[in-house]
Amino acid sequence: MQPKKIDLLLHCRWLIPIIPENQVMEDCSIAINAGRIVDLLPKSQARQQFSATEEVVLDRHMVMPGLVNAHCHSAIRLLRGRSDDLPFQAWLEKHTCSTESLLTDPDFIRDSSALAIAEMIKTGTTCFAEMYCFSELIVDVIRNAGIRSQLSFAVHDGPTPYAKDASEHIHRGLTLYDNMGNHPLIKVACAPQAPNNISDTVMKQLATFANELDLPVHIHCHENASEIAESLTKWGCRPLQRLNDTGLLLPQTQLVHMTQISPEDKALLEQTNSSVIHCPEANLKLANGFCPVTQLTQAGINVGLGTEGAASNNDLDLFGELKTASLVAKAVGGDTQALSAHSALRLATINGARALGWDREIGSLEVGKYADIIALEIDSIAQQPLYNPASQLVYGQSGSQVTHSWVAGQSLLMDKKLLALNERNLIQSAKDWGSKIAG
Amino acid sequence: MQPKKIDLLLHCRWLIPIIPENQVMEDCSIAINAGRIVDLLPKSQARQQFSATEEVVLDRHMVMPGLVNAHCHSAIRLLRGRSDDLPFQAWLEKHTCSTESLLTDPDFIRDSSALAIAEMIKTGTTCFAEMYCFSELIVDVIRNAGIRSQLSFAVHDGPTPYAKDASEHIHRGLTLYDNMGNHPLIKVACAPQAPNNISDTVMKQLATFANELDLPVHIHCHENASEIAESLTKWGCRPLQRLNDTGLLLPQTQLVHMTQISPEDKALLEQTNSSVIHCPEANLKLANGFCPVTQLTQAGINVGLGTEGAASNNDLDLFGELKTASLVAKAVGGDTQALSAHSALRLATINGARALGWDREIGSLEVGKYADIIALEIDSIAQQPLYNPASQLVYGQSGSQVTHSWVAGQSLLMDKKLLALNERNLIQSAKDWGSKIAG
Numbered sequence: 001m002q003p004k005k006i007d008l009l010l011h012c013r014w015l016i017p018i019i020p021e022n023q024v025m026e027d028c029s030i031a032i033n034a035g036r037i038v039d040l041l042p043k044s045q046a047r048q049q050f051s052a053t054e055e056v057v058l059d060r061h062m063v064m065p066g067l068v069n070a071h072c073h074s075a076i077r078l079l080r081g082r083s084d085d086l087p088f089q090a091w092l093e094k095h096t097c098s099t100e101s102l103l104t105d106p107d108f109i110r111d112s113s114a115l116a117i118a119e120m121i122k123t124g125t126t127c128f129a130e131m132y133c134f135s136e137l138i139v140d141v142i143r144n145a146g147i148r149s150q151l152s153f154a155v156h157d158g159p160t161p162y163a164k165d166a167s168e169h170i171h172r173g174l175t176l177y178d179n180m181g182n183h184p185l186i187k188v189a190c191a192p193q194a195p196n197n198i199s200d201t202v203m204k205q206l207a208t209f210a211n212e213l214d215l216p217v218h219i220h221c222h223e224n225a226s227e228i229a230e231s232l233t234k235w236g237c238r239p240l241q242r243l244n245d246t247g248l249l250l251p252q253t254q255l256v257h258m259t260q261i262s263p264e265d266k267a268l269l270e271q272t273n274s275s276v277i278h279c280p281e282a283n284l285k286l287a288n289g290f291c292p293v294t295q296l297t298q299a300g301i302n303v304g305l306g307t308e309g310a311a312s313n314n315d316l317d318l319f320g321e322l323k324t325a326s327l328v329a330k331a332v333g334g335d336t337q338a339l340s341a342h343s344a345l346r347l348a349t350i351n352g353a354r355a356l357g358w359d360r361e362i363g364s365l366e367v368g369k370y371a372d373i374i375a376l377e378i379d380s381i382a383q384q385p386l387y388n389p390a391s392q393l394v395y396g397q398s399g400s401q402v403t404h405s406w407v408a409g410q411s412l413l414m415d416k417k418l419l420a421l422n423e424r425n426l427i428q429s430a431k432d433w434g435s436k437i438a439g
Numbered sequence: 440m441q442p443k444k445i446d447l448l449l450h451c452r453w454l455i456p457i458i459p460e461n462q463v464m465e466d467c468s469i470a471i472n473a474g475r476i477v478d479l480l481p482k483s484q485a486r487q488q489f490s491a492t493e494e495v496v497l498d499r500h501m502v503m504p505g506l507v508n509a510h511c512h513s514a515i516r517l518l519r520g521r522s523d524d525l526p527f528q529a530w531l532e533k534h535t536c537s538t539e540s541l542l543t544d545p546d547f548i549r550d551s552s553a554l555a556i557a558e559m560i561k562t563g564t565t566c567f568a569e570m571y572c573f574s575e576l577i578v579d580v581i582r583n584a585g586i587r588s589q590l591s592f593a594v595h596d597g598p599t600p601y602a603k604d605a606s607e608h609i610h611r612g613l614t615l616y617d618n619m620g621n622h623p624l625i626k627v628a629c630a631p632q633a634p635n636n637i638s639d640t641v642m643k644q645l646a647t648f649a650n651e652l653d654l655p656v657h658i659h660c661h662e663n664a665s666e667i668a669e670s671l672t673k674w675g676c677r678p679l680q681r682l683n684d685t686g687l688l689l690p691q692t693q694l695v696h697m698t699q700i701s702p703e704d705k706a707l708l709e710q711t712n713s714s715v716i717h718c719p720e721a722n723l724k725l726a727n728g729f730c731p732v733t734q735l736t737q738a739g740i741n742v743g744l745g746t747e748g749a750a751s752n753n754d755l756d757l758f759g760e761l762k763t764a765s766l767v768a769k770a771v772g773g774d775t776q777a778l779s780a781h782s783a784l785r786l787a788t789i790n791g792a793r794a795l796g797w798d799r800e801i802g803s804l805e806v807g808k809y810a811d812i813i814a815l816e817i818d819s820i821a822q823q824p825l826y827n828p829a830s831q832l833v834y835g836q837s838g839s840q841v842t843h844s845w846v847a848g849q850s851l852l853m854d855k856k857l858l859a860l861n862e863r864n865l866i867q868s869a870k871d872w873g874s875k876i877a878g
Binding site: 080082085119122123286288313316317320323324327330333334335336337340341380381382384385387388391395396423426427430434435437 | 519521523524554557562720722723724725726728752753754755756759762763766767769770772773775776818820821823824825826830831834835836838839865866869870873874
């Protein structure tokens with residue numbers, strides 16, 4: 001029989017497919033055609049069955065699904081490091097006053113996003129959920145970079161630089177939604193900033209659109225104790241309850257943070273199938289508390305993982321986030337087996353994909369799914385000997401070991417070199433913005 | 440005037456001297472001669488004042504004192520990753536039964552230590568405190584690697600493969616101590632494993648030697664709640680109290696872990712000037728609790744930082760430990776300003792040096808101190824723009840950015856390449872041991 005012609009063959013020393021769960025495969029190949037995985041087979045049989053336009057030998061590498069960063073603000077990446085270790089008031093002044101004009105500057109937003117995307121690709125992220133207004137501005141950046149993303153449109157009750165009232169916010173957002181159509185790499189979600197910043201009326205309006213269009217809802221929720229207290233004072237109930245009462249707690253709702261969870265909150269999450277997006281490093285850095293990840297996942301609640309933005313995290317390395325999530329889950333739960341290495345990897349892959357409604361397309365290495373794939377070199381001093389590749393990926397420092405990345409079969413990173421983005425230009429642009437902003 | 444002849448000139452884009460505190464210097468040079476720092480001066484004046492045998496231009500780098508890993512077990516590095524996510528009993532069986540013969544095998548101990556030292560050098564550690572028996576076996580490894588270290592000799596009441604009783608343990612240890620004499624790079628400490636494993640009589644004996652010889656005491660202490668409970672049952676007091684009652688709580692005592700601290704414990708630490716060695720990632724991974732670092736440092740208690748060993752940490756990257764320490768301190772203390780970036784850097788440099796009794800020689804970049812120095816590239820996508828180099832070092836992923844390392848002016852790492860150690864051989868040796876151990 002003639003070998004079948006395909007686009008790409010990856011020959012992998014190690015492979016974690018994520019589904020089936022808890023598996024580490026050795027010496028197998030991934031056959032990719034027209035952007036999708038068409039076969040996973042023993043390396044020894046790959047060349048008999050397939051003739052590929054391109055082959056990549058990853059013989060010192062771990063191969064796994066690309067990571068899903070389920071919450072970030074890439075559009076303000078250029079502000080990272082301006083507000084560390086400051087008391088709240090100083091932080092607020094530094095962020096909102098001195099940089100206000102930047103936050104609506106199209107060049108700033110585009111250059112910020114490009115830099116963030118480059119950093120994410122280099123550390124293994126192939127899909128990210130962006131929360132910002134002016135998402136129209138970064139569509140071209142994302143298309144050019146070739147990364148997968150869920151963009152969002154901000155919704156506020158009152159006027160913002162983006163729109164004069166809730167209706168105009170929603171109108172602009174739905175225009176973006178329509179324009180993106182069925183783009184294979186870009187989704188659009190609605191993103192009210194947080195429950196306390198939005199009226200019941202607007203919540204109900206959004207719920208209608210969310211139901212009608214199967215529109216994802218991306219929202220900061222229960223980030224800290226004061227948010228709960230404020231909601232109890234103003235509305236007589238917790239923010240999650242308000243979201244539910246207004247119809248906005250849906251299977252496609254993505255609740256970012258959730259460090260405060262009462263038994264009633266947990267019951268609501270179980271009933272509604274909403275997802276939680278855990279941002280452990282931001283929660284620690286802002287002293288906001290601990291999201292009880294293990295309790296949630298044990299109850300069958302879907303938990304994805306995010307880095308948050310420049311104001312509360314100094315990197316976009318989701319492998320670092322994985323490690324922090326797993327270590328902190330053990331300490332907080334008093335259980336050394338809490339959030340095992342394989343469970344942590346699921347948070348950053350299939351669970352993130354599920355939160356974004358993309359779990360049939362990405363999040364695991366299965367035949368039929370998009371070839372969103374990364375490779376990490378695991379042959380260095382810090383990785384050897386390698387008894388347990390999953391735990392070495394999670395408990396070591398892995399982001400810097402990422403060498404290759406593909407999205408829908410398209411190569412974004414090859415031997416640590418960005419292909420679609422120009423690293424030197426991005427660094428220079430970051431320096432130029434840095435001088436301007438600091439000066 | 441003729442320029443003064445010296446060995447080495449480092450031209451640094453950025454520099455954090457640690458002392459004076461909270462400073463970031465720009466465009467300065469470090470003049471080094473006979474292993475010590477002889478001047479810190481503006482880059483523009485360096486070549487007028489000094490003529491160096493070697494010059495290194497670090498124009499995209501942060502330069503700072505080498506890190507002090509104040510607690511590790513490098514001799515069991517080859518076992519890393521064999522016991523992750525296991526319940527305690529399974530962990531114990533895996534560690535003590537299947538590998539018992541290895542733990543006394545000279546080749547295993549030497550190869551393990553060499554691998555650990557290579558990993559530490561590559562991630563910025565220039566000085567480490569080793570806790571293991573058979574320290575004689577790794578003296579040559581350390582000498583060859585050129586790293587600075589505090590070795591230790593184990594002390595047990597009863598027989599171990601190392602010695603038949605406490606007297607023989609102490610005798611062998613003091614022989615090592617005598618043999619090392621005033622070695623500029625190696626110190627020797629006594630290391631009873633933990634208070635509950637040692638009798639009052641032997642504690643008192645050790646206290647005599649410690650006082651007489653100014654011998655450092657390195658001991659796991661208050662690692663978890665059950666250790667306290669056991670001590671209360673057996674001796675009617677907490678372990679720290681026993682150490683104090685037997686005279687072993689001295690300024691040169693290094694208490695590793697201290698996750699459980701009562702007001703009385705804190706008062707004892709203040710009175711005795713003993714140091715605490717914080718191992719945040721190990722404490723999290725083994726769900727042992729949180730060391731209240733900020734409370735301790737605010738009370739003037741010296742806190743150093745350690746990675747712990749292969750059983751409870753999957754890397755020896757002290758920069759990762761820094762980040763975890765700082766993030767967790769904020770969350771546990773409910774204070775975003777707890778353990779600021781500069782404070783965290785002190786933990787891993789001057790405080791570690793002070794714990795080991797070496798703070799007059801290393802831990803900061805000051806004239807007269809040994810040239811124990813590292814450089815990190817901070818010019819990449821993940822670091823730019825760079826508003827606050829200290830916070831980017833602490834809250835980013837920095838271990839992988841280390842490019843250069845010197846100990847007493849001797850170069851150990853140049854452009855990420857190990858000089859005295861052969862990286863390829865170390866990886867091969869690790870793989871060979873891995874196959875043998877796993878098989």
